[in-house]
Structure formats: structure tokens, C-alpha cells
Amino acid sequence: MLPFPVRRIREGKAIIFIPDVEVDEPTKAPVFYNPRMKMNRDSAILAVSTLHRRYGRLLSLCEPMCGTGVRGIRLALEAEGVGEVVMGDLNPLAVELAERNINLNGVSNRVRVRLLEANLLLSLHDRPYGRFDYVDVDPFGSPIPFIDSAIRSCRDGGLLALTATDMPPLCGLYPEVCLRRYGGLPLRTDYCHEVALRLLAGSLVREAARHDVAATPLFSYAADHYIRLYALLEEGARKADKRLSDLGYLLHCPNCLHRAASHEYPSSRACPRCGSKMMLGGPLWLGSLSDPDFCSEMLQMARGRMDLDSRLPRIIRLSMEEAALPPTFYHIDVICSRLGLSSLPTELVVSALREAGYRASRTHIHGRGVKTEASIAELEEVLRGIEYER
Ligand SMILES: C[S@@+](CC[C@H](N)C(=O)[O-])C[C@H]1O[C@@H](n2cnc3c(N)ncnc32)[C@H](O)[C@@H]1O
Ligand SMILES: [Zn+2]
Structure with missing residues (x-):
């Protein structure tokens, strides 16, 4: 009992x-x-x-x-x-x-x-x-x-x-x-x-x-x-x-938002963009x-299963998209606000980055997150370009 x-x-x-x-x-x-x-x-x-x-x-x-x-x-x-x-x-x-x-x-x-x-x-x-x-x-x-x-x-x-x-x-x-x-x-x-x-x-x-x-x-x-x-x-x-050999470190500049991944322990913590001391994360995957x-096989299994949480297929799809991209993402609102720009839709930023020749995707982790191989400076330029054309 x-x-x-x-x-x-x-x-x-x-x-x-x-x-x-x-x-x-x-x-x-x-x-x-x-x-x-x-x-x-x-x-x-x-x-x-x-x-x-x-x-x-x-x-x-x-x-x-x-x-x-x-x-x-x-x-x-x-x-x-x-x-x-x-x-x-x-x-x-x-x-x-x-x-x-x-x-x-x-x-x-x-x-x-x-x-x-x-x-x-x-x-x-x-x-x-x-x-x-x-x-x-x-x-x-x-x-x-x-x-x-x-x-x-x-x-x-x-x-x-x-x-x-x-x-x-x-x-x-x-x-x-x-x-x-x-x-x-x-x-x-x-x-x-x-x-x-x-x-x-x-x-x-x-x-x-x-x-x-x-x-x-x-x-x-x-x-x-x-x-x-x-x-x-x-x-x-x-x-x-x-x-x-796929373990390493992440460096993040809290001042200008530059970030870098390194397989070796970084010899310097100085940000190459603004000179500030960068934060160190890791070792990590x-x-x-x-x-x-x-x-993709998991997604097939999810097909027709209405009783599963409706967020799950989207999370799986986005994880596939972001899998091959760099190990961090940018928060669009944070960057737009630093640049004094109005907030831009996530999809629009992803497609503008792709049009500019950079690999880019959304991330399942945050609705306002963008993963891309573009550097912070390149991303800022793309964001300014979108704002200019609107
Ligand atoms: C988060 S709950 C598990 C929930 C469950 N997996 C589910 O999906 O509903 C964690 C469980 O682990 C049990 N637990 C905690 N420490 C444990 C240990 N060292 N060995 C075995 N069970 C443990 C607790 O009694 C509790 O039932
Ligand atoms: Zn910096």
C-alpha cells in the first residue's frame, strides 16, 4: 500500500x-x-x-x-x-x-x-x-x-x-x-x-x-x-x-561581442578587435x-505522431540546420540595439547573411539567435545594410 x-x-x-x-x-x-x-x-x-x-x-x-x-x-x-x-x-x-x-x-x-x-x-x-x-x-x-x-x-x-x-x-x-x-x-x-x-x-x-x-x-x-x-x-x-581532438576553448569579448574557438589553450586573451580582455570558456566540445x-531519421519517426510535443520537430529540424556552423550564436536584438538599429526579423537576417555569401542558420536555442560563420564586424555590416534598404 x-x-x-x-x-x-x-x-x-x-x-x-x-x-x-x-x-x-x-x-x-x-x-x-x-x-x-x-x-x-x-x-x-x-x-x-x-x-x-x-x-x-x-x-x-x-x-x-x-x-x-x-x-x-x-x-x-x-x-x-x-x-x-x-x-x-x-x-x-x-x-x-x-x-x-x-x-x-x-x-x-x-x-x-x-x-x-x-x-x-x-x-x-x-x-x-x-x-x-x-x-x-x-x-x-x-x-x-x-x-x-x-x-x-x-x-x-x-x-x-x-x-x-x-x-x-x-x-x-x-x-x-x-x-x-x-x-x-x-x-x-x-x-x-x-x-x-x-x-x-x-x-x-x-x-x-x-x-x-x-x-x-x-x-x-x-x-x-x-x-x-x-x-x-x-x-x-x-x-x-x-x-x-574536437575539444577546445571559446573566447568571448564582453565589450565588442567578438568570439573565437580554439583547439589549443589560447596564448592571449586580448580581443583582436577592441583589445579588451576576453572571457574564456572550456575545455568543451x-x-x-x-x-x-x-x-532526419528522428524526424521521420515523428511524422503523423500528433501526441508528441509540437515543439520537438522544429527543434530537431533546426538542430540539423545549425549542426555544421560555428559553436556560438549571435543574439540579433542585442547587436541591433548596440548599433542603434530597430529590431530585425530573424529570418531576414539569416537570408541577408546567405545573400552576402556567409553560411547562416537560425538556432533551436533562441528565437532571436543567428548562427553564422560571419564575424561580428561582418554581421554588423549586413545588419546595417538591411536597415539601409528598408
Ligand atoms: C528527475 S527524477 C526522474 C524522472 C523520470 N526519469 C521521468 O522521466 O519521469 C530523478 C529520480 O532519480 C531518483 N534518484 C535520485 N538519485 C538516485 C540514485 N543515486 N540512484 C537511483 N535513483 C536516484 C529519484 O528518486 C527520482 O525518482
Ligand atoms: Zn572586443
């Missing part, structure tokens, strides 16, 4: 019992359930279905921090090719509720839940025991304490999904916490959420390399109050070295945050 009342909700194809208690935030409930994370779970369904299409065999999944079990149950009901789901939680009430939810949804033949600490559960599935094709780490705050065992419990060619909700350190409010957790410095800038994704990806690439495993981001996004990364894990020392082929 659960020591709290429950009520039923529907999410996707699952019906889930959740605690029926008044709390000011989900973490205070006896078992955690956050309806605002539905899109995060929707994205997991698309990613696992895509993985299945690639391998064409039944997949084994692990969700070591499952709460009500909604994610694992939805994966069993909605993703293609799910053979088994092993869920876990260290909260006995969560495990009991998840068990009830497994039975309610009739998936007890494929989904089970264990009362275990996440690192312990994952370590039980380290080599030579059955490793997983997909591991989904969805903790309170940072996934860092679970990354090592998650990597070890993933098969060669497996997919690791990480959620991070510790945005204040990742976005530069507590740089020392970020350095300690993620091994890199954040940047308190307009594009701090992209830097956050790059710090998480950088951390994963380094952790994986310690095991001669290459981690490659396949789909990453920032939304609401969290970031999410899906990365392919492949065994191989040479490949792991190659990923390490400078490579692509998303793989257009994987994303």
Missing part, C-alpha cells in the same frame, strides 16, 4: 498513477513526476526508434532513475523494437509506484524495476554481463555522477542519453561549480545554453575516452530549464582520440552537437 493518494494521468500511450498531493515543485512529491518533461520523454521515443531502425534488432534499455516509471513504460509502448527495459530508483516509493504502473500498462513481460542506486544498477550490467543498447540518465540536477557507470553499461554502438538541469553552474552563475563538475569553464553570455551543451558533451567525450570509447553527439538540444544530449558510444582508442542523418 502506498502511503499517499494517487490519481491517473495519460501521457502518450501510457496511463500512469502519479502522487495526488499538493506540492510547490515536483521534487517535493513522494515520487517525482514532472509533466513539463514530456518533450524530453518524447525525444527519447524518437531516438530509440531511430536506433532500432539502424540495427534492425530488439533493443535492451535501461532507465536507472525512473521515478513513476513513465519514461520506461512509454518507451516500451511507443518506441519501435524495444525488447526489454530495466528501470531502477533508490526511492522505495518510486519503485512501488513504477511496479503498479508497469502492471496497469500491461508491460510486465518487458519492463521491470529494481530498488537500486543508479551506479550500482548500471555497474551490474558492465561487461561481461548484459550491457544495454540504450541508457537514459535523467537525474535531479547533474548527470555527471552517473556518467562513468552509464558508459560502462552501454554496448559498442549503444546510445547514451543524458539530461542536465543544473543550469545555474552550466550557464556561468557558479563557474567554480561548473569547472569542478564538468571539467570546463562556462561562459555567461547570450549563448550560454549552447556552451552548457558543449560542456556536457565535452565531459562525456573525455569520460568515454578513458575507456577507449568514442562518444559522438547525435542529437542535443536545450529547452525549458534543461539540456539533453544523445550520444553514440563506440569502442576504439583511435576513434576516442579523434573525438578528443567544439564539434557538431547533432548529426543531420540521425536527426
Whole structure:
């Protein structure tokens, strides 16, 4: 018997019992359930279905921090090719509720839940025991304490999904916490959420390399109050070295907004444009945050699924567009206001940049963000040109 009342909700194809208690935030409930994370779970369904299409065999999944079990149950009901789901939680009430939810949804033949600490559960599935094709780490705050065992419990060619909700350190409010957790410095800038994704990806690439495993981001996004990364894990020392070579630093000038990426530790912090001291971010991942082929397959999976969060297809589409562009973006309003220009539509700026011969795209992270290979000076010239012609 659960020591709290429950009520039923529907999410996707699952019906889930959740605690029926008044709390000011989900973490205070006896078992955690956050309806605002539905899109995060929707994205997991698309990613696992895509993985299945690639391998064409039944997949084994692990969700070591499952709460009500909604994610694992939805994966069993909605993703293609799910053979088994092993869920876990260290909260006995969560495990009991998840068990009830497994039975309610009739998936007890494929989904089970264990009362275990996440690192312990994952370590039980380290080599030579059955490793997983997909591991989904969805903790309170940072996934860092679970990354090592998650990597070890993933098969060669497996997919690791990480959620991070510790945005204040990742976005530069507590740089020392970020350095300690993620091994890199954040940047308190307009594009701090992209830097956050790059710090998480950088951390994963380094952790994986310690095991001669290459981690490659396949789909990453920032939304609401969290970031999410899906990365392919492949065994191989040479490949792991190659990923390490995509780590580096970002320099940002707070005075003129010039920015630069460097694979080496920068020898000077002086801004080449205005001479001010630039801010330093990293080491972090400078490579692509998303793989257009994987994303395009995810998009196909999303087709016709009206029950998915309507923002998700757009996020995936934009991640594909921005994948090959430089590792930061410009905030148009900030730049226009510095130039004394009226605000310009994002699409217009992107097409003007393209007409001027620069690669450019919108970004999923910010509606007023533009990614481009143009320098800040070149962008300013394009913005002035648009204003002049209007
Ligand atoms: C953010 S919630 C998970 C939500 C769930 N994945 C979902 O999609 O609804 C985090 C869960 O991790 C559990 N947890 C926290 N630390 C843990 C640990 N070290 N090992 C296992 N479970 C843990 C908490 O009890 C909580 O249920
Ligand atoms: Zn400068």
C-alpha cells in the first residue's frame, strides 16, 4: 500500500498513477513526476526508434532513475523494437509506484524495476554481463555522477542519453561549480545554453575516452530549464582520440561581442578587435552537437505522431540546420540595439547573411539567435545594410 493518494494521468500511450498531493515543485512529491518533461520523454521515443531502425534488432534499455516509471513504460509502448527495459530508483516509493504502473500498462513481460542506486544498477550490467543498447540518465540536477557507470553499461554502438538541469553552474552563475563538475569553464553570455551543451558533451567525450570509447553527439538540444544530449558510444582508442581532438576553448569579448574557438589553450586573451580582455570558456566540445542523418531519421519517426510535443520537430529540424556552423550564436536584438538599429526579423537576417555569401542558420536555442560563420564586424555590416534598404 502506498502511503499517499494517487490519481491517473495519460501521457502518450501510457496511463500512469502519479502522487495526488499538493506540492510547490515536483521534487517535493513522494515520487517525482514532472509533466513539463514530456518533450524530453518524447525525444527519447524518437531516438530509440531511430536506433532500432539502424540495427534492425530488439533493443535492451535501461532507465536507472525512473521515478513513476513513465519514461520506461512509454518507451516500451511507443518506441519501435524495444525488447526489454530495466528501470531502477533508490526511492522505495518510486519503485512501488513504477511496479503498479508497469502492471496497469500491461508491460510486465518487458519492463521491470529494481530498488537500486543508479551506479550500482548500471555497474551490474558492465561487461561481461548484459550491457544495454540504450541508457537514459535523467537525474535531479547533474548527470555527471552517473556518467562513468552509464558508459560502462552501454554496448559498442549503444546510445547514451543524458539530461542536465543544473543550469545555474552550466550557464556561468557558479563557474567554480561548473569547472569542478564538468571539467570546463562556462561562459555567461547570450549563448550560454549552447556552451552548457558543449560542456556536457565535452565531459562525456573525455569520460568515454578513458575507456577507449568514442562518444559522438547525435542529437542535443536545450529547452525549458534543461539540456539533453544523445550520444553514440563506440569502442576504439583511435576513434576516442579523434573525438578528443574536437575539444577546445571559446573566447568571448564582453565589450565588442567578438568570439573565437580554439583547439589549443589560447596564448592571449586580448580581443583582436577592441583589445579588451576576453572571457574564456572550456575545455568543451567544439564539434557538431547533432548529426543531420540521425536527426532526419528522428524526424521521420515523428511524422503523423500528433501526441508528441509540437515543439520537438522544429527543434530537431533546426538542430540539423545549425549542426555544421560555428559553436556560438549571435543574439540579433542585442547587436541591433548596440548599433542603434530597430529590431530585425530573424529570418531576414539569416537570408541577408546567405545573400552576402556567409553560411547562416537560425538556432533551436533562441528565437532571436543567428548562427553564422560571419564575424561580428561582418554581421554588423549586413545588419546595417538591411536597415539601409528598408
Ligand atoms: C528527475 S527524477 C526522474 C524522472 C523520470 N526519469 C521521468 O522521466 O519521469 C530523478 C529520480 O532519480 C531518483 N534518484 C535520485 N538519485 C538516485 C540514485 N543515486 N540512484 C537511483 N535513483 C536516484 C529519484 O528518486 C527520482 O525518482
Ligand atoms: Zn572586443
